[in-house]
Amino acid sequence: MRMFRIIGKSIKDAFKSVFRNFSLSMASISCTAVTLILVAIALLITYNVRSITQDIEDVLTIVVFVDTKATAGDVENLKNDINFLSNVDGKKTIYNTQEEIVDSLKKDESMKEILEILNDAPIQSTFVISVKDVKKLTDTAKEIEKMDFVNYVKYGENLVNKIVSMFDVVKNACIVAVVALILVTAFLISNTIKITIFSRRQEINIMRLVGTSNIVIKMPFLIEGFVLGVIGSLVPVLLTIYGYTFLFDFVGGKLFTDLIVLVKPNEIIYLTSLVIVIVGGIVGMFGSTRAVRKYLKV
Amino acid sequence: MEFIEFKNIFKVYKNGVSALADVNLTIARGEFVFIIGQSGSGKSTLTKLLYREEKPTKGTVNVGGINVGKLKNGNVYKLRRKIGVVFQDFKLLPKLNVYENIAYPLESYGMKSSEIRVKVLKALERVGLKDKIRSYPNQLSGGEQQRVCIARAIVNEPKLIICDEPTGDLDPKMSKEIMKVIENINKELGSTIIMATHDKEIVNRMKKRVICLHNGVVVSDKKKGSYTQNENV
Numbered sequence: 049m050r051m052f053r054i055i056g057k058s059i060k061d062a063f064k065s066v067f068r069n070f071s072l073s074m075a076s077i078s079c080t081a082v083t084l085i086l087v088a089i090a091l092l093i094t095y096n097v098r099s100i101t102q103d104i105e106d107v108l109t110i111v112v113f114v115d116t117k118a119t120a121g122d123v124e125n126l127k128n129d130i131n132f133l134s135n136v137d138g139k140k141t142i143y144n145t146q147e148e149i150v151d152s153l154k155k156d157e158s159m160k161e162i163l164e165i166l167n168d169a170p171i172q173s174t175f176v177i178s179v180k181d182v183k184k185l186t187d188t189a190k191e192i193e194k195m196d197f198v199n200y201v202k203y204g205e206n207l208v209n210k211i212v213s214m215f216d217v218v219k220n221a222c223i224v225a226v227v228a229l230i231l232v233t234a235f236l237i238s239n240t241i242k243i244t245i246f247s248r249r250q251e252i253n254i255m256r257l258v259g260t261s262n263i264v265i266k267m268p269f270l271i272e273g274f275v276l277g278v279i280g281s282l283v284p285v286l287l288t289i290y291g292y293t294f295l296f297d298f299v300g301g302k303l304f305t306d307l308i309v310l311v312k313p314n315e316i317i318y319l320t321s322l323v324i325v326i327v328g329g330i331v332g333m334f335g336s337t338r339a340v341r342k343y344l345k346v
Numbered sequence: 347m348e349f350i351e352f353k354n355i356f357k358v359y360k361n362g363v364s365a366l367a368d369v370n371l372t373i374a375r376g377e378f379v380f381i382i383g384q385s386g387s388g389k390s391t392l393t394k395l396l397y398r399e400e401k402p403t404k405g406t407v408n409v410g411g412i413n414v415g416k417l418k419n420g421n422v423y424k425l426r427r428k429i430g431v432v433f434q435d436f437k438l439l440p441k442l443n444v445y446e447n448i449a450y451p452l453e454s455y456g457m458k459s460s461e462i463r464v465k466v467l468k469a470l471e472r473v474g475l476k477d478k479i480r481s482y483p484n485q486l487s488g489g490e491q492q493r494v495c496i497a498r499a500i501v502n503e504p505k506l507i508i509c510d511e512p513t514g515d516l517d518p519k520m521s522k523e524i525m526k527v528i529e530n531i532n533k534e535l536g537s538t539i540i541m542a543t544h545d546k547e548i549v550n551r552m553k554k555r556v557i558c559l560h561n562g563v564v565v566s567d568k569k570k571g572s573y574t575q576n577e578n579v
Binding site: 049050051053054057068250251253254255256257258259260261262264 | 397399419420422423424425426427428429431437438439441450451453454455456457458498
């Protein structure tokens with residue numbers, strides 16, 4: 049009970065302090081809000097880049113053209129060898145016979161004529177292979193190319209590598225930005241608490257002299273940091289929810305091309321908002337812990 | 347073992363100033379002791395050692411069986427809860443009213459509000475300030491502020507009350523009133539009172555034990571002493 053009363057008093061004191069030092073609190077809340085908006089933007093970009101990369105990875109396949117001399121047994125062996133490779137997602141491996149390919153191509157009128165002229169000659173049976181890690185696509189393709197009864201393999205090597213590495217750079221840059229911005233937020237809140245502690249040093253000294261324990265002195269400051277962080281996250285949360293939904297509707301869910309599909313608002317805005325509130329609160333608390341430890345030597 | 351013991355106390359501050367040199371004293375439970383001496387004689391340092399605002403450079407300070415110098419920083423608050431301190435500059439929280447200022451220590455100990463109310467009203471009655479319960483420090487006279495400070499010091503009925511120049515900022519009439527309050531507390535609660543003061547009149551009138559310090563050394567310790575006996579220091 050005693051502990052609950054102390055916590056209750058600390059919460060009350062923390063809120064009192066936020067309002068008593070209103071201009072200082074507002075400065076801290078505004079700075080926190082600005083940095084958390086940037087954190088939210090960086091998070092939304094990261095989610096989208098991850099999703100776009102995933103989409104691209106899902107459509108990236110290696111097409112293996114099988115030698116026409118290969119018997120059914122050879123094809124089966126080749127399939128086993130391919131699926132045995134660690135980077136190959138065996139469940140998704142599809143084998144298309146020459147006849148199946150011709151049939152599907154003939155459904156297209158323009159192709160029908162060409163195929164009749166060529167008498168199906170250039171069409172070969174194929175394996176369509178999905179990989180687990182797109183970064184190792186080239187290596188896997190090269191391994192398959194060396195196998196028996198493989199005429200050649202096709203995959204969008206240069207384009208794939210460029211797109212994947214570009215998105216990797218964007219994703220990593222966003223992660224670095226998020227970490228840096230979180231540190232900036234912690235620093236800002238830490239500074240506010242430092243100023244609060246400095247302006248209340250006489251009060252803190254009196255608290256010490258009348259026998260207030262260290263934890264009771266420190267607790268309101270920690271809660272104050274948490275409160276500043278959470279209040280500072282409110283505007284970024286609203287912007288995430290309404291801003292992203294507006295942007296999504298404005299661009300019709302796609303960016304520049306049909307290939308780049310944005311993540312639907314419902315799938316990310318609430319999660320991002322939750323992350324922002326948690327980051328705001330924890331970073332606020334961390335910032336004030338730092339200030340309290342350094343400036344409240346009790 | 348006596349209630350308070352100073353054994354071979356030396357205190358040298360970081361800047362090299364020696365505040366106390368080989369102080370040996372014992373103070374019994376319920377005693378009323380004046381500590382007198384010129385500015386810089388070590389009076390405040392001696393009282394600060396009791397509530398661990400300062401640590402001795404050498405020697406031991408025992409308060410109620412606790413070796414104060416050896417107390418860990420995290421446990422100092424436990425000692426301070428058993429001691430009431432009255433300051434020359436009152437040290438009241440300006441944004442809290444009289445009731446809140448007196449209740450503050452008890453609230454921070456996590457005491458029930460009903461219990462706090464009883465204790466605060468009792469303390470206010472002792473210092474005669476019940477009618478100012480909702481006033482803020484800046485609405486009170488110096489003497490009234492000092493009474494609030496005393497009420498805060500005695501609200502938890504401590505066994506030891508330390509007064510550091512409590513009448514230093516007050517006129518003679520107010521000083522007299524404050525001393526009457528402190529003397530009553532000594533009698534009613536049986537608390538030990540240690541008072542550092544410059545006030546000759548008070549010391550001479552009250553006829554209590556007087557310890558005189560000069561350059562950090564105890565130069566006299568009289569059972570029913572007076573300031574005049576020590577006027578040469």
